[in-house]
Amino acid sequence: MRTSELIAALSADPVPExxxxxxxxSAALALGxxxxxxxxxxxxxxxxxxxxxxxxxxxxxxxxxAAALALPSILxxxxxxxxxxxxxxxxxWLFAPLVLLAAAVVVELIVVPRDEWLSRLVGHNMRYxxxxxxxxxxxxxxxxxxxxxxxxxxxxxxxxxLAGAAAAGLASFLYASHCPDDSPLFVATWYxxxxxxxxxxxxxAGRRFLAW
Amino acid sequence: xxxxxAEGSPGDPWSAMMKAAMAGDETVYxxxxxxxxxxxxxxxxxxxxxxxxxxxxVEDAVQETLLAIHLKRHTxxxxxxxxxxxxxxxxxxxxxxxxxxxxxxxxxxxxxQDFLAAPEEEDPHALSDAxxxxxxxxxxxxxxxxxxxxxxxxxxxxxxxxxxxxVAVRVALHRALKALGAAWRRSVS
Numbered sequence: 486m487r488t489s490e491l492i493a494a495l496s497a498d499p500v501p502e503x504x505x506x507x508x509x510x511s512a513a514l515a516l517g518x519x520x521x522x523x524x525x526x527x528x529x530x531x532x533x534x535x536x537x538x539x540x541x542x543x544x545x546x547x548x549x550x551a552a553a554l555a556l557p558s559i560l561x562x563x564x565x566x567x568x569x570x571x572x573x574x575x576x577x578w579l580f581a582p583l584v585l586l587a588a589a590v591v592v593e594l595i596v597v598p599r600d601e602w603l604s605r606l607v608g609h610n611m612r613y614x615x616x617x618x619x620x621x622x623x624x625x626x627x628x629x630x631x632x633x634x635x636x637x638x639x640x641x642x643x644x645x646x647l648a649g650a651a652a653a654g655l656a657s658f659l660y661a662s663h664c665p666d667d668s669p670l671f672v673a674t675w676y677x678x679x680x681x682x683x684x685x686x687x688x689x690a691g692r693r694f695l696a697w
Numbered sequence: 698x699x700x701x702x703a704e705g706s707p708g709d710p711w712s713a714m715m716k717a718a719m720a721g722d723e724t725v726y727x728x729x730x731x732x733x734x735x736x737x738x739x740x741x742x743x744x745x746x747x748x749x750x751x752x753x754x755v756e757d758a759v760q761e762t763l764l765a766i767h768l769k770r771h772t773x774x775x776x777x778x779x780x781x782x783x784x785x786x787x788x789x790x791x792x793x794x795x796x797x798x799x800x801x802x803x804x805x806x807x808x809x810q811d812f813l814a815a816p817e818e819e820d821p822h823a824l825s826d827a828x829x830x831x832x833x834x835x836x837x838x839x840x841x842x843x844x845x846x847x848x849x850x851x852x853x854x855x856x857x858x859x860x861x862x863x864v865a866v867r868v869a870l871h872r873a874l875k876a877l878g879a880a881w882r883r884s885v886s
Contacts, residue, residue, distance in 0.1 A: 486827035
């Protein structure tokens, strides 16, 4: 086919209903969160001493960590949906949850006697943590991938991985209210593992569905 | 380049043309695609030459880029200039096309903006893979694309000939173009 012939077909193709990327991503986020919330209410639920726990710093730190992951990844995702996107300084904020976790771990190692380290790290709930976070992240990731299909990310695999991390951040926020393990030693071990699982799933989905 | 009034965007007539195109101006859109195609062609030729690949698939890269520009035009932010956005899409598609030709490691590709002053016309003998890929479309889609692109018929004439409504022809054309883009992508591996 000649290029001029292709252009004839392209210009005859009517202007489509415009896809508003930002709006579509926000809608996907809301929808995915709703799915995660339903799973949370049906299967997970808050821990019995939720109100008491709120007064402890270790418990609250879990929400801060989750938000520190979710927020920059969502904002970056909105940017990366476009082909000419430049991540910019926003990408550096992805280190925020890591720095926060590392600092918390250092403090924990200082204030907690050595013979308690291992039991705090292993906790009670590690298997539950690494399955429930990905489970609640799944609807969020699926919705985000659907929304991103309307975009044209330069690096489909990495963008998918970031969507997985964003979904894991939001799911961790919900899960944190259930989990009885509050030690940063636990959080810094199992939450990132769950996040990595989600990011790997996102990378796969990105390569599979976001190539253009 | 276009002589469309570029109010509010001096020196950037393409952004204005794309805005007009998105508002439904077919004539401006066609001219914009022709303009962009010429500079993308120069960009692709330079990239292929640098990677020591022959010219044979340059036109494929151009057509894939134009098709992607078309299918992804809503990802352009009208508050930004069109050039960098076209550059990102062209680079993505040229790299794809070079990989298909077996280029392992891509040499740096010059920026689209560098070719604005040196557009290149289509080689009249170059035929792209699009024709081969069109065989993956269903017969009706193929007929419609052929009628509008190769035979230069209008939507209305095509609708009349196929006993379809114009809307149905437009919908089928859009689906066909999307399918064509997907077929091209699959041919990468």
